[in-house]
Amino acid sequence: xxxxxxxxxxxxxxxxxxxxLSCRASQSISYHYLAWYQLRPGQAPRLLLSGASSRATGIxxxxxxxxxxxxxxxxxSRLEPEDSAVYYCQQFDSPPFTFGPGTxxxxx
Amino acid sequence: xxxxxxxxxxxxKPSETLSLTCTVSGxxxxxxxxxxxxxxxxxxxxxxxxxxxxxxxxxxxxxxSRVTISQDTSKNQFSLKLTSVTAADTAVYNCARYRPAMPAxxxxxxxxxxxxxx
Numbered sequence: 001x002x003x004x005x006x007x008x009x010x011x012x013x014x015x016x017x018x019x020x021l022s023c024r025a026s027q028s029i030s031y032h033y034l035a036w037y038q039l040r041p042g043q044a045p046r047l048l049l050s051g052a053s054s055r056a057t058g059i060x061x062x063x064x065x066x067x068x069x070x071x072x073x074x075x076x077s078r079l080e081p082e083d084s085a086v087y088y089c090q091q092f093d094s095p096p097f098t099f100g101p102g103t104x105x106x107x108x
Numbered sequence: 109x110x111x112x113x114x115x116x117x118x119x120x121k122p123s124e125t126l127s128l129t130c131t132v133s134g135x136x137x138x139x140x141x142x143x144x145x146x147x148x149x150x151x152x153x154x155x156x157x158x159x160x161x162x163x164x165x166x167x168x169x170x171x172x173s174r175v176t177i178s179q180d181t182s183k184n185q186f187s188l189k190l191t192s193v194t195a196a197d198t199a200v201y202n203c204a205r206y207r208p209a210m211p212a213x214x215x216x217x218x219x220x221x222x223x224x225x226x
Contacts, residue, residue, distance in 0.1 A: 035212040043218065044112075045202065050212035088153055092211035096168040099153040 002026055002091050004100035012106045019076040021103045023089035028069045033092040036065060036074045039102075040085040048087075049074065079107045110135040112203050112217035120197075120224050126190040130203030130217060137161055137179060141206035142186045143213060144177060146199040154199075158206050159186055193224045 003026040011019055023034070031052035038046045047056040052072055053065040062083075064075045076083055084107045089100040116128035130142065143158035157167035159177040167175050171190070179186040190197060200221050204213040 033211055037213070045204075045213075045216040045219075047212050047214050047216075050207075050210045050214075054210060056212070056214065090153075090155075090213075095166055096170070097155045099155070101152045 001096055002029065002093060002098055004089055004091060004098055006087075006089060006100035006103050008103060009101075010104045010106065012108075013079055015079055015081060015107055017079050019079055019083070019105055021074040021076075021087055021105070023067070023072040023074070023100050025070045025072075025091060025093075029091050029093035031068045031072075034065075034067070034072050035090045035092065036063075037088045037090065038083075038085045039088065076105070079105075081107050083107050110205070110215055112205070112215060114201060114203050114217045114220040116220060116222070118221060118223060120193055120222060121226050122194055122224055123192055126188070126193050126197060126222055126224070128188045128201055128203075128220065128222070129185050130187070132184045132186075132205075137181060137184050137186060141208060142177075142179070143204050143206040144188045145202045145204060145213070145216075147202070147219075148196070148199040151199075156188065156190075156201075195224050198222065198224045 005024045007022045034052040036049040049065040062077045086102045086104050088102045111133045113131045120126045138161045141160050144156040159165045174191045176189045200219040202219040203217045205215040207214045
């Protein structure tokens with residue numbers, strides 16, 4: 001089973017700043033098989049990126065992704081209060097399709 | 109616009125079977141993959157398994173002995189059954205659509221909370 005580790009656990013930033021979230025895999029995976037999600041309380045989880053860097057429909061270009069092998073990054077530029085959420089990475093390289101433990105982003 | 113809605117009992121007794129349904133509206137379940145995910149309180153997300161509209165399934169090995177995912181194409185629904193539940197199965201359960209090309213769970217329901225307690 002591929003284990004994903006995310007850091008930091010919590011990120012507290014101000015509006016307009018940049019957030020950099022890390023996702024590390026226990027073994028190398030193709031960038032094609034890495035996705036990022038946003039979870040806000042009371043809302044359906046939202047797909048942000050697939051293929052490590054391809055934004056889902058309707059996702060603003062403030063959200064960008066990069067990485068390959070074992071190290072992947074989600075960057076949120078120009079943070080807005082509505083970006084406060086928990087962000088998860090997920091791998092599809094091999095079942096079970098595991099998630100990272102999440103990074104909480106608090107914007108205020 | 110495709111919408112997913114989970115439904116089912118919010119309380120299940122230990123050792124009994126948890127049963128949830130996901131109703132898909134605004135689109136057909138045919139020719140797609142559908143999946144279940146759960147999140148225990150204070151913990152991360154756990155993938156449970158998926159079903160393709162042809163009926164084939166893949167389950168998380170950690171739950172495989174207790175899980176069945178099925179579908180009812182006439183109702184545009186798919187379902188989750190988890191047997192012999194314990195308190196450890198208390199969680200928010202989400203249904204979602206699995207897109208295997210550029211893999212991702214691209215549409216999610218809001219989730220439903222299930223508590224296992226006597």
